[in-house]
Amino acid sequence: MPEFDQNNIDLDQLAANIKHWGGNLGFQRVSIIAPDLKYASEKLKTWLDNKYHGSMNWMAKHEEKRCTPEKLVLGTIRVISVRMNYLSDPNMIATLKDDNKAYISRYALGKDYHKIIRKKLGSLTKRIAEEIPKEQFNHRPFVDSAPVLEKPLAEQAGLGWIGKNTLLIDKSVGSWFFLGEIYTSIPLPVDNAKEANLCGKCKACMNVCPTNAFPEPYVLDAKKCISYQTIENKGIIPKELRAPMGNRVFGCDDCQIWCPWNRDPAITSEEVFQPRHNLDNASLLELFNWSEPEFQEKTLGSPIRRIGYERWLRNLAIGLGNAPGCSNIVKSLKARMVNSSEMLKEHLHWALEEQNRKLNN
Numbered sequence: 501m502p503e504f505d506q507n508n509i510d511l512d513q514l515a516a517n518i519k520h521w522g523g524n525l526g527f528q529r530v531s532i533i534a535p536d537l538k539y540a541s542e543k544l545k546t547w548l549d550n551k552y553h554g555s556m557n558w559m560a561k562h563e564e565k566r567c568t569p570e571k572l573v574l575g576t577i578r579v580i581s582v583r584m585n586y587l588s589d590p591n592m593i594a595t596l597k598d599d600n601k602a603y604i605s606r607y608a609l610g611k612d613y614h615k616i617i618r619k620k621l622g623s624l625t626k627r628i629a630e631e632i633p634k635e636q637f638n639h640r641p642f643v644d645s646a647p648v649l650e651k652p653l654a655e656q657a658g659l660g661w662i663g664k665n666t667l668l669i670d671k672s673v674g675s676w677f678f679l680g681e682i683y684t685s686i687p688l689p690v691d692n693a694k695e696a697n698l699c700g701k702c703k704a705c706m707n708v709c710p711t712n713a714f715p716e717p718y719v720l721d722a723k724k725c726i727s728y729q730t731i732e733n734k735g736i737i738p739k740e741l742r743a744p745m746g747n748r749v750f751g752c753d754d755c756q757i758w759c760p761w762n763r764d765p766a767i768t769s770e771e772v773f774q775p776r777h778n779l780d781n782a783s784l785l786e787l788f789n790w791s792e793p794e795f796q797e798k799t800l801g802s803p804i805r806r807i808g809y810e811r812w813l814r815n816l817a818i819g820l821g822n823a824p825g826c827s828n829i830v831k832s833l834k835a836r837m838v839n840s841s842e843m844l845k846e847h848l849h850w851a852l853e854e855q856n857r858k859l860n861n
């Protein structure tokens with residue numbers, strides 16, 4: 501581990517500078533902690549024991565590194581935790597309530613946050629390295645890219661509290677923000693700014709969840725979560741979840757939309773998170789009729805691309821099965837049967853059955 505020479509460095513000034521540089525890069529909050537993940541590690545263990553992670557086996561891997569930052573990046577004694585708003589338009593309910601429209605999670609309307617935030621954190625680490633010789637410290641930036649418990653770290657850093665919907669919520673901006681962090685060995689002064697949990701007796705998130713995915717407050721059974729089913733599940737979506745999915749075709753925001761702390765949400769000023777290709781307002785049929793090359797072209801640089809064309813069609817087929825009966829929908833679903841995989845066919849059949857039932861009534 502590199503030896504840190506404190507003599508020539510004003511660490512208070514450096515911490516203040518880091519927050520200032522972070523702000524200039526577009527982060528709304530930057531805060532520094534000496535990580536303590538004891539409580540969160542216990543909760544993670546229970547969550548995994550209950551198999552709430554479903555097929556996300558990567559969540560069960562590297563448990564020690566996830567729970568012990570210095571095991572992931574040698575010498576880590578501080579975490580610089582950051583947050584960035586992503587909501588581009590607060591009027592998402594109209595799309596969600598329109599059965600012919602596709603509801604895409606607001607985080608996925610623009611460019612992939614992984615790339616955007618990692619790049620910005622890369623710039624921040626470079627700027628820090630200009631102040632301290634590289635051989636004197638270790639550091640590494642992350643955004644949802646490694647075994648890191650981002651929410652408990654951010655909670656400890658005072659960026660919000662973990663709510664009953666398991667998301668980090670801040671009383672002044674709500675929860676529509678991404679998290680990221682830099683692990684570092686620099687002994688920076690820490691911020692002890694933990695926010696009080698203000699969920700109180702409210703259970704709005706749990707009550708509105710279309711699939712009842714919260715077995716208890718602060719605990720999500722990912723297998724039941726529409727976000728997991730539409731993004732992480734690579735196979736068949738359980739039949740009993742298809743109708744409650746409604747028109748949610750990529751991720752789900754219901755547990756945020758109805759959270760009282762999101763009544764007046766912060767809006768992003770980042771151009772990169774603005775909706776592309778009308779994804780905030782497109783019809784299910786329009787997206788279902790995208791050809792594969794069109795899908796590849798229109799999802800370039802978008803988080804949607806990672807599910808691939810087949811799963812995209814699978815999710816949209818469910819949305820179309822839930823849409824009002826319409827002969828054009830039936831025509832498009834039938835046309836997709838040709839050359840489709842067994843996995844996709846299973847969902848097309850289901851959607852056709854649903855459509856025929858409505859058209860014959």
Ligand code: B12
Pocket residue numbers: 539540541543544545547556559605606607643644645646647648649650651652662665666667668669675676677678679680717718719720722725727728731732750751752753755
């Ligand atoms: C796995 C994962 C998922 C999974 C599982 C979600 C989950 N709750 O674990 C799925 C695919 C479902 C998912 C969905 C979403 N995700 Co996600 N996801 C992650 C990831 C990679 C890990 C989360 C994790 O550690 N889970 C493990 C379990 C044990 O943690 P937990 O459920 O949060 O439980 C904690 C607390 O609730 C508490 N706890 C647990 N049990 C109990 C019991 C009691 C009594 C108490 C008091 C507390 C308590 O301790 C736990 C540990 O801190 C993080 C990125 C990262 N590396 O951290 C992003 C992350 C959490 N996701 C994010 C987002 C944006 C989403 C979605 C909104 C996307 C969407 N619109 O579809 C949804 C929201 C769904 C939801 N309500 O969580 C953001 C959240 C930002 C924020 N404001 O909080 C993150 C931080 C990514 C990022 N870098 O910005 N996600």
